[in-house]
Amino acid sequence: MSESGTHAEGQKQAAKELWSPPLRQLEFPADHVDVWKVYLDQETTAADDRARVLSSDEAARAGQFHFARDRIRYTRCRSALRFLLAEYLSLPASEIRFEYSPKGKPRLAAGQNARGLGFNVSHSSGIALIAISARTLGVDIEKIRSDVDVTSLAERFFSFAERAGLRALPDHLRLAGFFACWTRKEAFLKALGEGLSFPLADFSVTVHPDHSPGIEDIRGDVEACGRWFIEDLGVGEGFRGAATVTSPRCRLDTFSWVWPNGVLKE
Secondary structure, eight states, rough: OOHHHHHHHHHHHHTTTTTEEESSSSOOOEEEEEEEEEEEOOOSOOSSSOGGHHHHHHHHHTTTTHHOOOOOOHHHHHHHHHHHHHHHSSSOOEEEEEEEOOTTEEEEGGGTTOOOOOOEHHHHHTEEEEEEEOEEEEEEEEETTTTSOHHHHHHHHSSSHHHHHHHHSHHHHHHHHHHHHHHHHHHHHHHHTOOOGGGGGGGEOOTTTSOOOOEEETBBBBBGGGGGGGEEEOOOOTTTEEESSSSSSSEEEEEEETTTTOOHHH
């Protein structure tokens, strides 16, 4: 890609870092994806305790966290998911019910979900992404850590093509390339919902952190890649994010979550 093309991609990435509350009535995401950014550590003008909307099993899980910070993050993330789903389904947040696939992927209870609304959640170091759509989807966010042994992890988890692509990057892009590849792969795996039964090395995504993302190979089936849409999410400095959808092309809208009776601000 030319320098001008790389610059254009950089501008595109920067533009995606603008997250704000929705300025219009939300559409039911039948043919697009809404991705919500939730701040899990910042103070709000509303009460911090969101446990009132959690189910008994969610409250029990929250109580199992040893550290208060982890318990608060879990409670805020789970309650934000409930509040969001409640808006799309016109139900009270406390009445949302979840089921789980045989592989453990959570989904809305069938009796509450006549229109087939799906969701996926990822969180890292105080930031959560919640993706919602009637399409099958996956989302991932990772905090970029400089202490990661990029080479050994890539050799263990990446495909041959991805390892080669990572080695071909200049030194100053290798860490960002690793996390770009990792989040793209995780988003795809979460969309599949197959868990660890689908090895990370059985498919390949693009590695360059500043170029448009793509899926290049799925178990040797190149044509299958055209049935998926993958997009990087500019979630802020020091983080990488990506979303994957079962569609050749798809619109992604990004929002910051506004808490009921209070707003989280950057």
